[in-house]
Amino acid sequence: MRIIRSPQVVAALAAVWVLLAPVRTGSAYVDLAPTLAKVISDSKRIAVLEVTVFSREKNALALKEVRPLRGEASSEAVRLSLATAQGTVPRAMLQWAQTGSRGVIFMSDNTALLCIGQKWFQLYKVAEGWWKLGNERPDLPLAFYGSAGRLAENVERILAGKTVVLTVVSHGAEEQGASFDLALNRTALPGLVKVQRVRANLKMPPRVMAASSSAFVVGSGPVDPADLPEMMTKLQSTDAAIRADAANDIRWLGPRAKAARASLEKMLKDASPRVRCTAAAALLQMDAKAQTAMDTLNEALGSTDAVIRREAAEGAGLAGPGAAPLAPRLATLLTDADEPVRITSLQAIAMLGPAAAKAAVAIEPLLEDAAYSIEAADALGRIGPAAQPAMKTLAKMLNSEQPAARWAAIRAMSQIGGPNAKPAVESMVKALPNATEVDGYNMMIYFAML
Numbered sequence: 397m398r399i400i401r402s403p404q405v406v407a408a409l410a411a412v413w414v415l416l417a418p419v420r421t422g423s424a425y426v427d428l429a430p431t432l433a434k435v436i437s438d439s440k441r442i443a444v445l446e447v448t449v450f451s452r453e454k455n456a457l458a459l460k461e462v463r464p465l466r467g468e469a470s471s472e473a474v475r476l477s478l479a480t481a482q483g484t485v486p487r488a489m490l491q492w493a494q495t496g497s498r499g500v501i502f503m504s505d506n507t508a509l510l511c512i513g514q515k516w517f518q519l520y521k522v523a524e525g526w527w528k529l530g531n532e533r534p535d536l537p538l539a540f541y542g543s544a545g546r547l548a549e550n551v552e553r554i555l556a557g558k559t560v561v562l563t564v565v566s567h568g569a570e571e572q573g574a575s576f577d578l579a580l581n582r583t584a585l586p587g588l589v590k591v592q593r594v595r596a597n598l599k600m601p602p603r604v605m606a607a608s609s610s611a612f613v614v615g616s617g618p619v620d621p622a623d624l625p626e627m628m629t630k631l632q633s634t635d636a637a638i639r640a641d642a643a644n645d646i647r648w649l650g651p652r653a654k655a656a657r658a659s660l661e662k663m664l665k666d667a668s669p670r671v672r673c674t675a676a677a678a679l680l681q682m683d684a685k686a687q688t689a690m691d692t693l694n695e696a697l698g699s700t701d702a703v704i705r706r707e708a709a710e711g712a713g714l715a716g717p718g719a720a721p722l723a724p725r726l727a728t729l730l731t732d733a734d735e736p737v738r739i740t741s742l743q744a745i746a747m748l749g750p751a752a753a754k755a756a757v758a759i760e761p762l763l764e765d766a767a768y769s770i771e772a773a774d775a776l777g778r779i780g781p782a783a784q785p786a787m788k789t790l791a792k793m794l795n796s797e798q799p800a801a802r803w804a805a806i807r808a809m810s811q812i813g814g815p816n817a818k819p820a821v822e823s824m825v826k827a828l829p830n831a832t833e834v835d836g837y838n839m840m841i842y843f844a845m846l
Contacts, residue, residue, distance in 0.1 A: 429535040432562060434602035435509060436554060439502040441467035444548045445474060445510075450493045452735070455479045457493055465500070465551050474501070476510075476519065477528045486532060487739050487771060488515040488584070494703070494736070498544045498637075500551065509533065513544045514586055537565040537583055538604045541591055542618065543641050550596070559597040563618045564604075566590040579838040580807055581774050587714045587747040592616050619645045621652050631659050636668035643671065647678035647714060657682060664692045669704040672696065673711030677719075684718030697725045702734035709737060713744030720751035727758035742768065746775035753782035760786040769793060770804040777808030787816035794823045803838070810842035817846055 436442065442465040449458040457476040461469065478485045478493065492499070492512045499512040501519075508519040508527065514537065518530035540547050542563040550560045565583060582588045593614040594607065601607045619627060623645070630642035643660060646653045656678075663675035672692055679689035693715065696708030712719045712726060726748075729741035745752040745759065756779050762772035763786065773790060776783040790812075793805035802823065809820035824839050831839065 429538040429604040431600055431602060431604055431607050432539045432596055433598050433600045435502055435539055441503040442551060443501055445499050445501050447493060447495055447497045455485050466555060472525060475526045491736050491739055500544050500547050511547055514541055541565045545637050554597055559595055561593050561614055562596045563591050564594055566592045579841045585747050591618055618648050621649060624653055628656050628659055636671050640670045640674045643674040643678050647681045650681045653682060664688060669707045673707040677711040677714040680715035680718035693722060702737055705737045706740050709740040709744045713747035717751040723752040723755045727755040730758050742771050742775055746778045749778040750780050753779055756783045760789055763789045769801055773804040773808040777811035780811055783812050784814060791819040794819055806842060810845045813846060
């Protein structure tokens with residue numbers, strides 16, 4: 397990456413450093429983040445919900461209660477309006493809002509929190525039985541980050557007075573942790589964000605910062621090699637969701653999980669497309685030359701079933717650099733007839749990063765589509781220097797009326813680097829006088845990358 401050495405950058409870095417000097421690295425994001433114990437304590441009712449109906453035309457969901465975790469069971473449907481104040485639907489919700497998807501809701505009187513696994517959202521009650529989607533809560537993956545099924549199990553055990561081990565987005569790891577991931581929007585990419593395991597119970601501190609000591613942190617990653625026997629047992633479960641979760645945990649272990657290879661290879665013929673694709677991703681993380689796994693994903697990407705294509709795209713992203721040969725196929729799915737397939741394919745390309753360089757040409761036109769511009773910018777940023785041809789189009793986003801679009805362009809241009817990143821530098825220098833603490837921290841990272 398070519399380094400930009402200019403008086404502007406030096407002065408801006410100095411100003412950002414002064415702005416943040418009193419602040420502990422990363423504290424801007426985690427000082428006030430609640431622990432799961434705090435979220436549970438503040439909730440009057442907690443339940444597992446399942447999507448029964450999704451209307452894209454009305455941007456609305458109907459959900460039924462699968463089981464209560466706190467409070468009385470309810471047979472009343474929960475209806476959720478998904479459109480934000482800007483009239484858009486968050487990408488994560490569109491990917492999740494499919495019949496059978498599950499989440500966990502934490503209700504108070506007129507507000508609630510909905511965890512759909514790796515994303516949390518604020519909800520507001522607008523009428524009896526009706527809720528409206530509020531803002532995403534990017535702080536709450538610090539309280540829990542994983543599958544909704546795992547969250548439900550953990551909440552149940554915590555309410556029973558037990559101590560559990562949770563997976564959360566890392567905070568404070570290598571003196572950067574969550575702040576660095578958030579600055580580059582990596583929490584939107586499940587294959588990249590750093591996670592750690594922490595002990596949790598109702599007696600733990602209410603804030604994440606107080607629970608980041610060795611008394612609570614168990615280790616990095618969602619599982620440890622010592623957990624492999626338990627994960628292999630779960631691969632035999634009659635519940636497809638449990639099999640898929642176990643395969644995904646094993647994926648994180650990579651070559652350290654070779655003992656599970658034979659079991660994963662058998663799962664390539666599983667009846668569940670999610671299980672097949674997750675097993676293929678795990679095998680490719682274990683061995684980038686696992687041809688049967690590559691064939692499984694390639695075949696699924698060409699399926700006539702949109703659900704299977706979507707599962708395959710997600711699996712390709714989780715597979716890591718070993719799935720690089722699938723990048724051109726993912727690029728073709730950016731124009732798929734199914735919206736969630738398009739979204740998931742773009743996310744998968746971002747997860748592959750430099751390995752998906754061949755997809756950069758197909759991504760650039762999406763920068764001029766307001767519905768996809770932010771995700772497209774993040775994907776190009778992840779691809780890095782190979783995305784240089786897109787820099788002029790990214791620079792146009794710096795003039796957007798939407799702050800989120802401007803920051804997406806800045807972080808993308810900072811990762812791509814080179815002399816064509818100068819407009820991003822100028823944009824940051826202009827923004828500096830009125831920067832919030834969070835924006836200032838992010839800019840320090842962007843300037844340092846340049």
